[in-house]
Amino acid sequence: MYAVIDIGSNTMRLNIYEHKNNKLYLILSKKITAGLAGYVNKKGNLTKKGVDVAIDSLKEFKMILNHINVNKTYVFATASLRNVNNSKRVTRIIEEKTKLNIDLISGKEEATLGYIGASMMLTLDDGLLIDIGGGSTELVLYEKGKVKQARSLSIGSLSLYKKYITNFLPTEKEIMKIRKNVLKNLRELDDYIEPAHTELICGVGGTIRATRELNNDLFSNVEYNKQIETQHLKELFNLYLNESHQFIKTIIKVAPDRLHTILPGMIILDTLANHYNSKVIEVSDFGIREGYLYTMINKE
Incomplete structure:
Protein backbone atom coordinates (compact mmCIF):
# COMPACT_ATOMS: atom_id res chain seq x y z
CA MET A 1 0.00 0.00 0.00
CA TYR A 2 1.01 3.60 -0.64
CA ALA A 3 0.00 6.87 1.02
CA VAL A 4 -0.18 10.28 -0.62
CA ILE A 5 -0.74 13.58 1.18
CA ASP A 6 -2.01 16.54 -0.83
CA ILE A 7 -1.42 19.97 0.76
CA GLY A 8 -4.03 22.05 -1.03
CA SER A 9 -5.12 25.67 -0.64
CA ASN A 10 -8.57 24.76 0.66
CA THR A 11 -8.27 21.17 1.85
CA MET A 12 -5.47 18.84 2.90
CA ARG A 13 -6.02 15.17 2.25
CA LEU A 14 -4.45 11.83 3.10
CA ASN A 15 -5.30 8.99 0.73
CA ILE A 16 -4.11 5.41 1.07
CA TYR A 17 -4.19 3.12 -1.97
CA GLU A 18 -3.55 -0.48 -2.82
CA HIS A 19 -1.47 -0.79 -6.00
CA LYS A 20 -2.39 -3.95 -7.88
CA ASN A 21 -1.96 -4.90 -11.56
CA ASN A 22 -0.82 -1.35 -12.32
CA LYS A 23 -4.10 0.05 -10.94
CA LEU A 24 -4.87 2.09 -7.83
CA TYR A 25 -7.63 1.17 -5.39
CA LEU A 26 -8.57 3.71 -2.71
CA ILE A 27 -8.52 2.13 0.75
CA LEU A 28 -8.82 5.15 3.05
CA SER A 29 -9.33 8.89 2.69
CA LYS A 30 -9.07 11.56 5.38
CA LYS A 31 -9.76 15.22 4.61
CA ILE A 32 -9.04 18.33 6.68
CA THR A 33 -10.51 21.64 5.54
CA ALA A 34 -7.43 23.63 6.52
CA GLY A 35 -8.16 26.66 4.31
CA LEU A 36 -4.50 27.64 3.95
CA ALA A 37 -5.28 30.27 1.29
CA GLY A 38 -7.20 32.11 4.03
CA TYR A 39 -3.97 32.58 5.99
CA VAL A 40 -2.14 34.53 3.27
CA ASN A 41 -1.60 38.15 4.34
CA LYS A 42 -1.58 41.33 2.24
CA LYS A 43 2.14 40.88 1.52
CA GLY A 44 1.42 37.50 -0.05
CA ASN A 45 3.04 35.53 2.76
CA LEU A 46 1.62 32.49 4.54
CA THR A 47 1.26 33.58 8.17
CA LYS A 48 2.55 31.73 11.23
CA LYS A 49 -1.02 30.67 12.00
CA GLY A 50 -1.29 29.15 8.52
CA VAL A 51 2.01 27.32 8.96
CA ASP A 52 0.81 25.96 12.32
CA VAL A 53 -2.46 24.75 10.77
CA ALA A 54 -0.50 22.91 8.06
CA ILE A 55 1.84 21.35 10.63
CA ASP A 56 -1.01 20.24 12.92
CA SER A 57 -2.90 18.71 9.97
CA LEU A 58 0.17 16.78 8.79
CA LYS A 59 0.80 15.51 12.33
CA GLU A 60 -2.79 14.26 12.44
CA PHE A 61 -2.19 12.38 9.18
CA LYS A 62 1.03 10.91 10.60
CA MET A 63 -0.87 9.58 13.62
CA ILE A 64 -3.16 7.67 11.25
CA LEU A 65 -0.17 6.35 9.29
CA ASN A 66 1.43 5.08 12.52
CA HIS A 67 -1.31 2.41 12.61
CA ILE A 68 -1.15 1.42 8.94
CA ASN A 69 1.69 -0.38 7.20
CA VAL A 70 2.39 1.45 3.92
CA ASN A 71 5.31 0.92 1.53
CA LYS A 72 5.93 4.65 1.18
CA THR A 73 4.33 8.01 1.89
CA TYR A 74 4.48 10.79 -0.71
CA VAL A 75 3.71 14.41 0.17
CA PHE A 76 3.15 17.20 -2.34
CA ALA A 77 1.92 20.79 -2.24
CA THR A 78 0.20 22.82 -4.94
CA ALA A 79 -0.78 26.52 -4.99
CA SER A 80 -1.07 26.43 -1.18
CA LEU A 81 2.71 26.78 -0.89
CA ARG A 82 3.68 27.48 -4.51
CA ASN A 83 1.90 30.83 -4.76
CA VAL A 84 3.03 32.41 -1.48
CA ASN A 85 6.00 34.77 -1.43
CA ASN A 86 7.66 33.00 1.52
CA SER A 87 7.27 29.59 -0.12
CA LYS A 88 10.80 28.26 0.46
CA ARG A 89 10.93 29.38 4.08
CA VAL A 90 7.56 28.01 5.18
CA THR A 91 8.08 24.75 3.29
CA ARG A 92 11.37 24.26 5.13
CA ILE A 93 9.72 24.99 8.51
CA ILE A 94 6.86 22.54 7.84
CA GLU A 95 9.32 19.84 6.74
CA GLU A 96 11.46 20.33 9.87
CA LYS A 97 8.48 20.18 12.24
CA THR A 98 6.82 17.15 10.62
CA LYS A 99 9.87 15.22 9.38
CA LEU A 100 8.17 14.92 5.99
CA ASN A 101 9.67 15.78 2.60
CA ILE A 102 7.35 18.01 0.59
CA ASP A 103 7.40 18.01 -3.21
CA LEU A 104 6.40 21.51 -4.35
CA ILE A 105 4.96 20.97 -7.81
CA SER A 106 4.59 23.61 -10.53
CA GLY A 107 1.30 24.66 -12.08
CA LYS A 108 2.14 22.87 -15.31
CA GLU A 109 3.03 19.67 -13.42
CA GLU A 110 -0.22 19.94 -11.46
CA ALA A 111 -2.23 20.21 -14.67
CA THR A 112 -0.47 17.26 -16.31
CA LEU A 113 -0.77 15.04 -13.22
CA GLY A 114 -4.49 15.83 -13.02
CA TYR A 115 -4.83 14.60 -16.61
CA ILE A 116 -2.89 11.41 -15.84
CA GLY A 117 -5.15 10.72 -12.85
CA ALA A 118 -8.38 11.38 -14.74
CA SER A 119 -7.26 9.19 -17.65
CA MET A 120 -7.04 6.26 -15.22
CA MET A 121 -10.81 6.47 -14.80
CA LEU A 122 -12.10 7.98 -18.06
Missing part, protein backbone atom coordinates in the same frame (compact mmCIF):
# COMPACT_ATOMS: atom_id res chain seq x y z
CA THR A 123 -11.24 7.59 -21.74
CA LEU A 124 -9.75 10.96 -22.68
CA ASP A 125 -9.31 11.34 -26.44
CA ASP A 126 -9.99 14.97 -27.39
CA GLY A 127 -11.10 17.73 -25.07
CA LEU A 128 -10.30 20.07 -22.22
CA LEU A 129 -9.58 19.07 -18.63
CA ILE A 130 -10.33 21.53 -15.82
CA ASP A 131 -9.17 21.23 -12.21
CA ILE A 132 -10.50 23.98 -9.92
CA GLY A 133 -8.62 24.11 -6.64
CA GLY A 134 -8.69 26.51 -3.72
CA GLY A 135 -5.77 28.62 -4.96
CA SER A 136 -5.35 27.79 -8.64
CA THR A 137 -7.16 26.43 -11.68
CA GLU A 138 -5.47 24.05 -14.12
CA LEU A 139 -6.40 23.56 -17.77
CA VAL A 140 -5.18 20.77 -20.05
CA LEU A 141 -5.94 20.66 -23.76
CA TYR A 142 -5.59 17.08 -24.98
CA GLU A 143 -5.82 15.58 -28.45
CA LYS A 144 -5.76 11.90 -29.44
CA GLY A 145 -5.09 10.93 -25.84
CA LYS A 146 -2.03 13.17 -25.44
CA VAL A 147 -1.46 16.48 -23.65
CA LYS A 148 -1.14 19.35 -26.12
CA GLN A 149 -1.15 22.26 -23.64
CA ALA A 150 -1.02 22.36 -19.83
CA ARG A 151 -1.57 25.71 -18.12
CA SER A 152 -2.26 27.01 -14.62
CA LEU A 153 -4.15 30.12 -13.52
CA SER A 154 -3.51 31.68 -10.10
CA ILE A 155 -7.22 31.85 -9.28
CA GLY A 156 -9.15 29.35 -7.20
CA SER A 157 -12.39 29.01 -5.28
CA LEU A 158 -10.94 30.09 -1.92
CA SER A 159 -8.61 32.81 -3.21
CA LEU A 160 -11.48 34.43 -5.17
CA TYR A 161 -13.75 34.15 -2.14
CA LYS A 162 -11.18 35.95 -0.02
CA LYS A 163 -10.57 38.66 -2.63
CA TYR A 164 -14.13 39.52 -3.67
CA ILE A 165 -16.75 38.32 -1.20
CA THR A 166 -17.49 40.56 1.79
CA ASN A 167 -20.08 38.48 3.62
CA PHE A 168 -20.44 34.70 3.76
CA LEU A 169 -22.07 34.36 0.33
CA PRO A 170 -21.63 36.54 -2.79
CA THR A 171 -23.98 39.27 -3.97
CA GLU A 172 -24.96 39.48 -7.64
CA LYS A 173 -22.48 42.35 -8.03
CA GLU A 174 -19.67 40.28 -6.50
CA ILE A 175 -20.51 37.38 -8.83
CA MET A 176 -20.09 39.71 -11.81
CA LYS A 177 -16.72 40.95 -10.49
CA ILE A 178 -15.46 37.37 -10.12
CA ARG A 179 -16.65 36.50 -13.65
CA LYS A 180 -14.78 39.51 -15.02
CA ASN A 181 -11.56 38.43 -13.27
CA VAL A 182 -11.86 34.82 -14.50
CA LEU A 183 -12.53 35.94 -18.07
CA LYS A 184 -9.51 38.27 -17.99
CA ASN A 185 -7.31 35.33 -16.91
CA LEU A 186 -8.77 33.05 -19.58
CA ARG A 187 -8.17 35.54 -22.38
CA GLU A 188 -4.48 35.52 -21.49
CA LEU A 189 -4.49 31.80 -22.39
CA ASP A 190 -6.15 32.23 -25.79
CA ASP A 191 -2.79 31.96 -27.61
CA TYR A 192 -2.27 28.53 -26.01
CA ILE A 193 -5.80 27.17 -25.67
CA GLU A 194 -8.05 28.63 -28.36
CA PRO A 195 -11.64 29.38 -27.30
CA ALA A 196 -12.93 27.12 -30.05
CA HIS A 197 -15.85 24.75 -29.70
CA THR A 198 -14.81 22.32 -26.95
CA GLU A 199 -18.04 20.40 -26.39
CA LEU A 200 -16.75 18.12 -23.63
CA ILE A 201 -14.94 19.22 -20.50
CA CYS A 202 -13.40 16.67 -18.14
CA GLY A 203 -13.69 18.03 -14.61
CA VAL A 204 -11.56 16.97 -11.64
CA GLY A 205 -11.12 18.23 -8.09
CA GLY A 206 -13.32 18.79 -5.06
CA THR A 207 -15.14 21.88 -6.33
CA ILE A 208 -16.35 20.15 -9.48
CA ARG A 209 -17.26 16.95 -7.61
CA ALA A 210 -19.30 19.02 -5.13
CA THR A 211 -21.01 20.80 -8.05
CA ARG A 212 -21.91 17.39 -9.48
CA GLU A 213 -23.50 16.39 -6.15
CA LEU A 214 -25.47 19.66 -6.10
CA ASN A 215 -26.52 19.13 -9.71
CA ASN A 216 -27.62 15.53 -9.10
CA ASP A 217 -29.67 16.46 -6.05
CA LEU A 218 -31.45 19.49 -7.52
CA PHE A 219 -32.09 18.03 -10.96
CA SER A 220 -33.16 14.60 -9.68
CA ASN A 221 -30.33 12.76 -11.40
CA VAL A 222 -29.34 9.31 -10.22
CA GLU A 223 -26.70 9.45 -7.50
CA TYR A 224 -24.00 7.88 -9.68
CA ASN A 225 -24.48 10.33 -12.57
CA LYS A 226 -21.03 11.63 -13.59
CA GLN A 227 -22.07 14.43 -15.94
CA ILE A 228 -23.17 18.04 -15.59
CA GLU A 229 -24.94 19.76 -18.45
CA THR A 230 -23.50 23.28 -18.64
CA GLN A 231 -27.03 24.65 -19.03
CA HIS A 232 -27.67 23.39 -15.50
CA LEU A 233 -24.94 25.70 -14.16
CA LYS A 234 -26.96 28.71 -15.32
CA GLU A 235 -30.06 27.26 -13.68
CA LEU A 236 -28.12 26.75 -10.43
CA PHE A 237 -27.09 30.42 -10.40
CA ASN A 238 -30.69 31.47 -11.08
CA LEU A 239 -31.80 29.31 -8.17
CA TYR A 240 -29.18 30.90 -5.90
CA LEU A 241 -30.20 34.44 -6.85
CA ASN A 242 -33.96 33.81 -6.68
CA GLU A 243 -34.36 31.02 -4.11
CA SER A 244 -31.17 31.19 -2.07
CA HIS A 245 -32.72 29.34 0.89
CA GLN A 246 -33.32 26.19 -1.19
CA PHE A 247 -29.86 26.46 -2.77
CA ILE A 248 -28.06 26.85 0.57
CA LYS A 249 -30.12 24.05 2.13
CA THR A 250 -28.98 21.69 -0.64
CA ILE A 251 -25.30 22.65 -0.30
CA ILE A 252 -25.48 21.99 3.45
CA LYS A 253 -26.86 18.54 2.61
CA VAL A 254 -24.38 17.50 -0.13
CA ALA A 255 -21.18 19.53 0.55
CA PRO A 256 -21.33 21.39 3.89
CA ASP A 257 -17.57 21.95 4.09
CA ARG A 258 -17.68 23.85 0.78
CA LEU A 259 -20.56 26.17 1.62
CA HIS A 260 -18.48 29.35 1.21
CA THR A 261 -16.23 28.20 -1.67
CA ILE A 262 -18.54 26.27 -4.00
CA LEU A 263 -20.09 29.40 -5.54
CA PRO A 264 -16.75 31.04 -6.49
CA GLY A 265 -15.70 27.65 -7.89
CA MET A 266 -18.93 27.35 -9.87
CA ILE A 267 -18.38 30.85 -11.29
CA ILE A 268 -14.96 29.71 -12.56
CA LEU A 269 -16.51 26.56 -14.06
CA ASP A 270 -19.44 28.38 -15.70
CA THR A 271 -17.18 31.11 -17.13
CA LEU A 272 -14.85 28.44 -18.54
CA ALA A 273 -17.75 26.52 -20.07
CA ASN A 274 -19.04 29.71 -21.74
CA HIS A 275 -15.59 30.73 -22.98
CA TYR A 276 -14.95 27.34 -24.57
CA ASN A 277 -18.55 26.79 -25.77
CA SER A 278 -18.84 23.55 -23.82
CA LYS A 279 -22.07 21.58 -23.43
CA VAL A 280 -21.18 18.79 -21.00
CA ILE A 281 -18.80 18.37 -18.06
CA GLU A 282 -17.81 14.77 -17.34
CA VAL A 283 -16.59 14.47 -13.77
CA SER A 284 -13.73 12.15 -12.76
CA ASP A 285 -13.28 10.95 -9.19
CA PHE A 286 -9.58 10.47 -9.94
CA GLY A 287 -7.31 13.47 -10.38
CA ILE A 288 -4.01 14.89 -9.21
CA ARG A 289 -3.47 12.59 -6.20
CA GLU A 290 -3.85 9.46 -8.30
CA GLY A 291 -1.83 10.96 -11.16
CA TYR A 292 0.97 11.93 -8.78
CA LEU A 293 1.09 8.56 -7.02
CA TYR A 294 0.92 6.60 -10.28
CA THR A 295 3.82 8.65 -11.67
CA MET A 296 5.95 8.22 -8.54
CA ILE A 297 5.35 4.46 -8.34
CA ASN A 298 6.35 4.05 -12.00
CA LYS A 299 9.57 5.98 -11.30
CA GLU A 300 10.60 3.48 -8.63
Whole structure:
Protein backbone atom coordinates (compact mmCIF):
# COMPACT_ATOMS: atom_id res chain seq x y z
CA MET A 1 0.00 0.00 0.00
CA TYR A 2 1.01 3.60 -0.64
CA ALA A 3 0.00 6.87 1.02
CA VAL A 4 -0.18 10.28 -0.62
CA ILE A 5 -0.74 13.58 1.18
CA ASP A 6 -2.01 16.54 -0.83
CA ILE A 7 -1.42 19.97 0.76
CA GLY A 8 -4.03 22.05 -1.03
CA SER A 9 -5.12 25.67 -0.64
CA ASN A 10 -8.57 24.76 0.66
CA THR A 11 -8.27 21.17 1.85
CA MET A 12 -5.47 18.84 2.90
CA ARG A 13 -6.02 15.17 2.25
CA LEU A 14 -4.45 11.83 3.10
CA ASN A 15 -5.30 8.99 0.73
CA ILE A 16 -4.11 5.41 1.07
CA TYR A 17 -4.19 3.12 -1.97
CA GLU A 18 -3.55 -0.48 -2.82
CA HIS A 19 -1.47 -0.79 -6.00
CA LYS A 20 -2.39 -3.95 -7.88
CA ASN A 21 -1.96 -4.90 -11.56
CA ASN A 22 -0.82 -1.35 -12.32
CA LYS A 23 -4.10 0.05 -10.94
CA LEU A 24 -4.87 2.09 -7.83
CA TYR A 25 -7.63 1.17 -5.39
CA LEU A 26 -8.57 3.71 -2.71
CA ILE A 27 -8.52 2.13 0.75
CA LEU A 28 -8.82 5.15 3.05
CA SER A 29 -9.33 8.89 2.69
CA LYS A 30 -9.07 11.56 5.38
CA LYS A 31 -9.76 15.22 4.61
CA ILE A 32 -9.04 18.33 6.68
CA THR A 33 -10.51 21.64 5.54
CA ALA A 34 -7.43 23.63 6.52
CA GLY A 35 -8.16 26.66 4.31
CA LEU A 36 -4.50 27.64 3.95
CA ALA A 37 -5.28 30.27 1.29
CA GLY A 38 -7.20 32.11 4.03
CA TYR A 39 -3.97 32.58 5.99
CA VAL A 40 -2.14 34.53 3.27
CA ASN A 41 -1.60 38.15 4.34
CA LYS A 42 -1.58 41.33 2.24
CA LYS A 43 2.14 40.88 1.52
CA GLY A 44 1.42 37.50 -0.05
CA ASN A 45 3.04 35.53 2.76
CA LEU A 46 1.62 32.49 4.54
CA THR A 47 1.26 33.58 8.17
CA LYS A 48 2.55 31.73 11.23
CA LYS A 49 -1.02 30.67 12.00
CA GLY A 50 -1.29 29.15 8.52
CA VAL A 51 2.01 27.32 8.96
CA ASP A 52 0.81 25.96 12.32
CA VAL A 53 -2.46 24.75 10.77
CA ALA A 54 -0.50 22.91 8.06
CA ILE A 55 1.84 21.35 10.63
CA ASP A 56 -1.01 20.24 12.92
CA SER A 57 -2.90 18.71 9.97
CA LEU A 58 0.17 16.78 8.79
CA LYS A 59 0.80 15.51 12.33
CA GLU A 60 -2.79 14.26 12.44
CA PHE A 61 -2.19 12.38 9.18
CA LYS A 62 1.03 10.91 10.60
CA MET A 63 -0.87 9.58 13.62
CA ILE A 64 -3.16 7.67 11.25
CA LEU A 65 -0.17 6.35 9.29
CA ASN A 66 1.43 5.08 12.52
CA HIS A 67 -1.31 2.41 12.61
CA ILE A 68 -1.15 1.42 8.94
CA ASN A 69 1.69 -0.38 7.20
CA VAL A 70 2.39 1.45 3.92
CA ASN A 71 5.31 0.92 1.53
CA LYS A 72 5.93 4.65 1.18
CA THR A 73 4.33 8.01 1.89
CA TYR A 74 4.48 10.79 -0.71
CA VAL A 75 3.71 14.41 0.17
CA PHE A 76 3.15 17.20 -2.34
CA ALA A 77 1.92 20.79 -2.24
CA THR A 78 0.20 22.82 -4.94
CA ALA A 79 -0.78 26.52 -4.99
CA SER A 80 -1.07 26.43 -1.18
CA LEU A 81 2.71 26.78 -0.89
CA ARG A 82 3.68 27.48 -4.51
CA ASN A 83 1.90 30.83 -4.76
CA VAL A 84 3.03 32.41 -1.48
CA ASN A 85 6.00 34.77 -1.43
CA ASN A 86 7.66 33.00 1.52
CA SER A 87 7.27 29.59 -0.12
CA LYS A 88 10.80 28.26 0.46
CA ARG A 89 10.93 29.38 4.08
CA VAL A 90 7.56 28.01 5.18
CA THR A 91 8.08 24.75 3.29
CA ARG A 92 11.37 24.26 5.13
CA ILE A 93 9.72 24.99 8.51
CA ILE A 94 6.86 22.54 7.84
CA GLU A 95 9.32 19.84 6.74
CA GLU A 96 11.46 20.33 9.87
CA LYS A 97 8.48 20.18 12.24
CA THR A 98 6.82 17.15 10.62
CA LYS A 99 9.87 15.22 9.38
CA LEU A 100 8.17 14.92 5.99
CA ASN A 101 9.67 15.78 2.60
CA ILE A 102 7.35 18.01 0.59
CA ASP A 103 7.40 18.01 -3.21
CA LEU A 104 6.40 21.51 -4.35
CA ILE A 105 4.96 20.97 -7.81
CA SER A 106 4.59 23.61 -10.53
CA GLY A 107 1.30 24.66 -12.08
CA LYS A 108 2.14 22.87 -15.31
CA GLU A 109 3.03 19.67 -13.42
CA GLU A 110 -0.22 19.94 -11.46
CA ALA A 111 -2.23 20.21 -14.67
CA THR A 112 -0.47 17.26 -16.31
CA LEU A 113 -0.77 15.04 -13.22
CA GLY A 114 -4.49 15.83 -13.02
CA TYR A 115 -4.83 14.60 -16.61
CA ILE A 116 -2.89 11.41 -15.84
CA GLY A 117 -5.15 10.72 -12.85
CA ALA A 118 -8.38 11.38 -14.74
CA SER A 119 -7.26 9.19 -17.65
CA MET A 120 -7.04 6.26 -15.22
CA MET A 121 -10.81 6.47 -14.80
CA LEU A 122 -12.10 7.98 -18.06
CA THR A 123 -11.24 7.59 -21.74
CA LEU A 124 -9.75 10.96 -22.68
CA ASP A 125 -9.31 11.34 -26.44
CA ASP A 126 -9.99 14.97 -27.39
CA GLY A 127 -11.10 17.73 -25.07
CA LEU A 128 -10.30 20.07 -22.22
CA LEU A 129 -9.58 19.07 -18.63
CA ILE A 130 -10.33 21.53 -15.82
CA ASP A 131 -9.17 21.23 -12.21
CA ILE A 132 -10.50 23.98 -9.92
CA GLY A 133 -8.62 24.11 -6.64
CA GLY A 134 -8.69 26.51 -3.72
CA GLY A 135 -5.77 28.62 -4.96
CA SER A 136 -5.35 27.79 -8.64
CA THR A 137 -7.16 26.43 -11.68
CA GLU A 138 -5.47 24.05 -14.12
CA LEU A 139 -6.40 23.56 -17.77
CA VAL A 140 -5.18 20.77 -20.05
CA LEU A 141 -5.94 20.66 -23.76
CA TYR A 142 -5.59 17.08 -24.98
CA GLU A 143 -5.82 15.58 -28.45
CA LYS A 144 -5.76 11.90 -29.44
CA GLY A 145 -5.09 10.93 -25.84
CA LYS A 146 -2.03 13.17 -25.44
CA VAL A 147 -1.46 16.48 -23.65
CA LYS A 148 -1.14 19.35 -26.12
CA GLN A 149 -1.15 22.26 -23.64
CA ALA A 150 -1.02 22.36 -19.83
CA ARG A 151 -1.57 25.71 -18.12
CA SER A 152 -2.26 27.01 -14.62
CA LEU A 153 -4.15 30.12 -13.52
CA SER A 154 -3.51 31.68 -10.10
CA ILE A 155 -7.22 31.85 -9.28
CA GLY A 156 -9.15 29.35 -7.20
CA SER A 157 -12.39 29.01 -5.28
CA LEU A 158 -10.94 30.09 -1.92
CA SER A 159 -8.61 32.81 -3.21
CA LEU A 160 -11.48 34.43 -5.17
CA TYR A 161 -13.75 34.15 -2.14
CA LYS A 162 -11.18 35.95 -0.02
CA LYS A 163 -10.57 38.66 -2.63
CA TYR A 164 -14.13 39.52 -3.67
CA ILE A 165 -16.75 38.32 -1.20
CA THR A 166 -17.49 40.56 1.79
CA ASN A 167 -20.08 38.48 3.62
CA PHE A 168 -20.44 34.70 3.76
CA LEU A 169 -22.07 34.36 0.33
CA PRO A 170 -21.63 36.54 -2.79
CA THR A 171 -23.98 39.27 -3.97
CA GLU A 172 -24.96 39.48 -7.64
CA LYS A 173 -22.48 42.35 -8.03
CA GLU A 174 -19.67 40.28 -6.50
CA ILE A 175 -20.51 37.38 -8.83
CA MET A 176 -20.09 39.71 -11.81
CA LYS A 177 -16.72 40.95 -10.49
CA ILE A 178 -15.46 37.37 -10.12
CA ARG A 179 -16.65 36.50 -13.65
CA LYS A 180 -14.78 39.51 -15.02
CA ASN A 181 -11.56 38.43 -13.27
CA VAL A 182 -11.86 34.82 -14.50
CA LEU A 183 -12.53 35.94 -18.07
CA LYS A 184 -9.51 38.27 -17.99
CA ASN A 185 -7.31 35.33 -16.91
CA LEU A 186 -8.77 33.05 -19.58
CA ARG A 187 -8.17 35.54 -22.38
CA GLU A 188 -4.48 35.52 -21.49
CA LEU A 189 -4.49 31.80 -22.39
CA ASP A 190 -6.15 32.23 -25.79
CA ASP A 191 -2.79 31.96 -27.61
CA TYR A 192 -2.27 28.53 -26.01
CA ILE A 193 -5.80 27.17 -25.67
CA GLU A 194 -8.05 28.63 -28.36
CA PRO A 195 -11.64 29.38 -27.30
CA ALA A 196 -12.93 27.12 -30.05
CA HIS A 197 -15.85 24.75 -29.70
CA THR A 198 -14.81 22.32 -26.95
CA GLU A 199 -18.04 20.40 -26.39
CA LEU A 200 -16.75 18.12 -23.63
CA ILE A 201 -14.94 19.22 -20.50
CA CYS A 202 -13.40 16.67 -18.14
CA GLY A 203 -13.69 18.03 -14.61
CA VAL A 204 -11.56 16.97 -11.64
CA GLY A 205 -11.12 18.23 -8.09
CA GLY A 206 -13.32 18.79 -5.06
CA THR A 207 -15.14 21.88 -6.33
CA ILE A 208 -16.35 20.15 -9.48
CA ARG A 209 -17.26 16.95 -7.61
CA ALA A 210 -19.30 19.02 -5.13
CA THR A 211 -21.01 20.80 -8.05
CA ARG A 212 -21.91 17.39 -9.48
CA GLU A 213 -23.50 16.39 -6.15
CA LEU A 214 -25.47 19.66 -6.10
CA ASN A 215 -26.52 19.13 -9.71
CA ASN A 216 -27.62 15.53 -9.10
CA ASP A 217 -29.67 16.46 -6.05
CA LEU A 218 -31.45 19.49 -7.52
CA PHE A 219 -32.09 18.03 -10.96
CA SER A 220 -33.16 14.60 -9.68
CA ASN A 221 -30.33 12.76 -11.40
CA VAL A 222 -29.34 9.31 -10.22
CA GLU A 223 -26.70 9.45 -7.50
CA TYR A 224 -24.00 7.88 -9.68
CA ASN A 225 -24.48 10.33 -12.57
CA LYS A 226 -21.03 11.63 -13.59
CA GLN A 227 -22.07 14.43 -15.94
CA ILE A 228 -23.17 18.04 -15.59
CA GLU A 229 -24.94 19.76 -18.45
CA THR A 230 -23.50 23.28 -18.64
CA GLN A 231 -27.03 24.65 -19.03
CA HIS A 232 -27.67 23.39 -15.50
CA LEU A 233 -24.94 25.70 -14.16
CA LYS A 234 -26.96 28.71 -15.32
CA GLU A 235 -30.06 27.26 -13.68
CA LEU A 236 -28.12 26.75 -10.43
CA PHE A 237 -27.09 30.42 -10.40
CA ASN A 238 -30.69 31.47 -11.08
CA LEU A 239 -31.80 29.31 -8.17
CA TYR A 240 -29.18 30.90 -5.90
CA LEU A 241 -30.20 34.44 -6.85
CA ASN A 242 -33.96 33.81 -6.68
CA GLU A 243 -34.36 31.02 -4.11
CA SER A 244 -31.17 31.19 -2.07
CA HIS A 245 -32.72 29.34 0.89
CA GLN A 246 -33.32 26.19 -1.19
CA PHE A 247 -29.86 26.46 -2.77
CA ILE A 248 -28.06 26.85 0.57
CA LYS A 249 -30.12 24.05 2.13
CA THR A 250 -28.98 21.69 -0.64
CA ILE A 251 -25.30 22.65 -0.30
CA ILE A 252 -25.48 21.99 3.45
CA LYS A 253 -26.86 18.54 2.61
CA VAL A 254 -24.38 17.50 -0.13
CA ALA A 255 -21.18 19.53 0.55
CA PRO A 256 -21.33 21.39 3.89
CA ASP A 257 -17.57 21.95 4.09
CA ARG A 258 -17.68 23.85 0.78
CA LEU A 259 -20.56 26.17 1.62
CA HIS A 260 -18.48 29.35 1.21
CA THR A 261 -16.23 28.20 -1.67
CA ILE A 262 -18.54 26.27 -4.00
CA LEU A 263 -20.09 29.40 -5.54
CA PRO A 264 -16.75 31.04 -6.49
CA GLY A 265 -15.70 27.65 -7.89
CA MET A 266 -18.93 27.35 -9.87
CA ILE A 267 -18.38 30.85 -11.29
CA ILE A 268 -14.96 29.71 -12.56
CA LEU A 269 -16.51 26.56 -14.06
CA ASP A 270 -19.44 28.38 -15.70
CA THR A 271 -17.18 31.11 -17.13
CA LEU A 272 -14.85 28.44 -18.54
CA ALA A 273 -17.75 26.52 -20.07
CA ASN A 274 -19.04 29.71 -21.74
CA HIS A 275 -15.59 30.73 -22.98
CA TYR A 276 -14.95 27.34 -24.57
CA ASN A 277 -18.55 26.79 -25.77
CA SER A 278 -18.84 23.55 -23.82
CA LYS A 279 -22.07 21.58 -23.43
CA VAL A 280 -21.18 18.79 -21.00
CA ILE A 281 -18.80 18.37 -18.06
CA GLU A 282 -17.81 14.77 -17.34
CA VAL A 283 -16.59 14.47 -13.77
CA SER A 284 -13.73 12.15 -12.76
CA ASP A 285 -13.28 10.95 -9.19
CA PHE A 286 -9.58 10.47 -9.94
CA GLY A 287 -7.31 13.47 -10.38
CA ILE A 288 -4.01 14.89 -9.21
CA ARG A 289 -3.47 12.59 -6.20
CA GLU A 290 -3.85 9.46 -8.30
CA GLY A 291 -1.83 10.96 -11.16
CA TYR A 292 0.97 11.93 -8.78
CA LEU A 293 1.09 8.56 -7.02
CA TYR A 294 0.92 6.60 -10.28
CA THR A 295 3.82 8.65 -11.67
CA MET A 296 5.95 8.22 -8.54
CA ILE A 297 5.35 4.46 -8.34
CA ASN A 298 6.35 4.05 -12.00
CA LYS A 299 9.57 5.98 -11.30
CA GLU A 300 10.60 3.48 -8.63
